[in-house]
Amino acid sequence: MSLIEVRDMKVRYGGIEALKGVSFDVEEGSIVTLIGANGAGKSTTLKTIAGLVKPVEGTITYNGEDITGLEPQKLVSKGIVLVPEGRRVFGNLSVYENLRIGAYLIKDKAQIEAQLEHVYDLFPRLKERSWQLAGTLSGGEQQMLAVGRALMAQPKVIMMDEPSLGLAPIIVRGIFDIIKKINEEGTTVLLIEQNANAALRVAHHGYVMETGNVTMEGTGQALLNDTRVREAYLGKAK
Amino acid sequence: MDFIVANLPYLLTGISVGGQYALIAIGYTMVYGILRLINFAHGDLFMIAGFIMVYASASLPLYISLPLVIILTVVLGVLIERVAYKPLRSAPRMSVMISAIGVSYLLQNFAWYVTGGLAKIYPEIPWISDSVQIGPVSTSRITIITPILTIVLIIALVVLIKRTKIGMAMRAVSRDFETSQLMGININRVISTTFIIGSFLAAIGSILYFSRYTTVTPTIGAMPGLKAFVAAVFGGIGSIPGAVIGAFIIGICENIIKALGYTTFSDAFTFALLIVILIFKPTGLFGEKESEKV
Numbered sequence A: 001m002s003l004i005e006v007r008d009m010k011v012r013y014g015g016i017e018a019l020k021g022v023s024f025d026v027e028e029g030s031i032v033t034l035i036g037a038n039g040a041g042k043s044t045t046l047k048t049i050a051g052l053v054k055p056v057e058g059t060i061t062y063n064g065e066d067i068t069g070l071e072p073q074k075l076v077s078k079g080i081v082l083v084p085e086g087r088r089v090f091g092n093l094s095v096y097e098n099l100r101i102g103a104y105l106i107k108d109k110a111q112i113e114a115q116l117e118h119v120y121d122l123f124p125r126l127k128e129r130s131w132q133l134a135g136t137l138s139g140g141e142q143q144m145l146a147v148g149r150a151l152m153a154q155p156k157v158i159m160m161d162e163p164s165l166g167l168a169p170i171i172v173r174g175i176f177d178i179i180k181k182i183n184e185e186g187t188t189v190l191l192i193e194q195n196a197n198a199a200l201r202v203a204h205h206g207y208v209m210e211t212g213n214v215t216m217e218g219t220g221q222a223l224l225n226d227t228r229v230r231e232a233y234l235g236k237a238k
Numbered sequence B: 001m002d003f004i005v006a007n008l009p010y011l012l013t014g015i016s017v018g019g020q021y022a023l024i025a026i027g028y029t030m031v032y033g034i035l036r037l038i039n040f041a042h043g044d045l046f047m048i049a050g051f052i053m054v055y056a057s058a059s060l061p062l063y064i065s066l067p068l069v070i071i072l073t074v075v076l077g078v079l080i081e082r083v084a085y086k087p088l089r090s091a092p093r094m095s096v097m098i099s100a101i102g103v104s105y106l107l108q109n110f111a112w113y114v115t116g117g118l119a120k121i122y123p124e125i126p127w128i129s130d131s132v133q134i135g136p137v138s139t140s141r142i143t144i145i146t147p148i149l150t151i152v153l154i155i156a157l158v159v160l161i162k163r164t165k166i167g168m169a170m171r172a173v174s175r176d177f178e179t180s181q182l183m184g185i186n187i188n189r190v191i192s193t194t195f196i197i198g199s200f201l202a203a204i205g206s207i208l209y210f211s212r213y214t215t216v217t218p219t220i221g222a223m224p225g226l227k228a229f230v231a232a233v234f235g236g237i238g239s240i241p242g243a244v245i246g247a248f249i250i251g252i253c254e255n256i257i258k259a260l261g262y263t264t265f266s267d268a269f270t271f272a273l274l275i276v277i278l279i280f281k282p283t284g285l286f287g288e289k290e291s292e293k294v
């Protein structure tokens, strides 16, 4: 049994069928990536797991428990957390408050403090800027904050929607290092990326999505070497 | 000096009325801040609070009827949100606005039905209606209490919003519903809290307002409601300090205009002000640029 099992998930936005029956597994302790072109349904997949979108069909199980259609706050309390596309930090809150709000459901003060220290260790920059309004941070800092905020919930699974989007290459490298580090600390990672190359390099397992379907899967390395993947997503004809 | 002494009662009244507008304006501005909704029913909630007091005090002592007014007004405010706005959470904004106008008419017509359209005399609340002497001027105690109470309540509200967990959640929800949900925030609870606060302040505002104006009619919510709304727009809708400053400015200006002998134009002033703001600074004094929710 995998930690997360998605089976035949269908999602509709009005008349448009955005997911046409998606199935995949996320093993506990692994990094899994979904790659695919714009509009393939990657974000929708994560939003559905996070409870923001309700599937019309299909099931999602977590630790063997059916979690299909639960409210987002239920899922957060179970340890499933999403870092949304475009960072979406609360620009009107300070960096510190953004982190505190990530731990919204955690009652134990000592636990929150310890987690805060941990996040500040991962991102010393956030500690320096803790009283600054999040809206005034640079794009890279906002992404760190978005990840740090998600970590404050002490997730078992962290889902990230295009964390490298629009960031300078050096910052992107930093983000991928952090993803590896978070994973080594025992958190399962489900990652969406346009930057398929970097994503497949860190991922244990990958799935390729096309227009609402999963069309290929394999280990990160296998997909990196696959001709079709190379042509379609890595921009390397061979 | 003589001029000031002669006009001091108007100034005091202006400050006091400004405080009453402020208590109503906060309800408009907070609901707008969270739902991007102009809650047209808010002025009518204020009117209903007046009638609740009229009927409650007829058979109950003040120490029961006063808290009862506050509790029932809060319950009604939250109920309106649940029944008329919550089901429309993902509907276009215009639908919610129309629903708010519907609730406004519903409350007015309900009041007509119950009262038969007759003005009701608001009960006199001892002590706060007593007259006091300030220097050369004699005025009612309520004139003095209103601005003080208003300021105390506003400070408490600001502390709540800036320093507590629910306040932090309110600020987060006002910025981004979806991401707030991803933090584990129950947005419906936060929205209800906003309506509780807005209705609570409107109930206090109504007690202070009607103690001075003494009669309640089904349409009486319209004028103070509109003025409080203009105050909120003037201050920059969504901004609490903006709404408060706007309310005091409108209250004071209105009464200065009366002091100058142009009583007929005192209401017109408020609406002229609205037009001027909408033309020259639509975001108001402290309003942020429309940050459309994604």
Ligand SMILES: Nc1ncnc2c1ncn2[C@@H]1O[C@H](COP(=O)(O)OP(=O)(O)O)[C@@H](O)[C@H]1O
Pocket: A013, A016, A018, A036, A037, A038, A039, A040, A041, A042, A043, A044, A045
């Ligand atoms: N809120 C929405 N309303 C309507 N259609 C949507 C919405 N979100 C996504 N879609 C559509 O669903 C499809 C999948 O989108 P998305 O999951 O964002 O893809 P990806 O993240 O892979 O780029 C696209 O055709 C997109 O236009």
Ligand SMILES: [Mg+2]
Pocket: A042, A043, A044, A085, A161
């Ligand atoms: Mg996407």
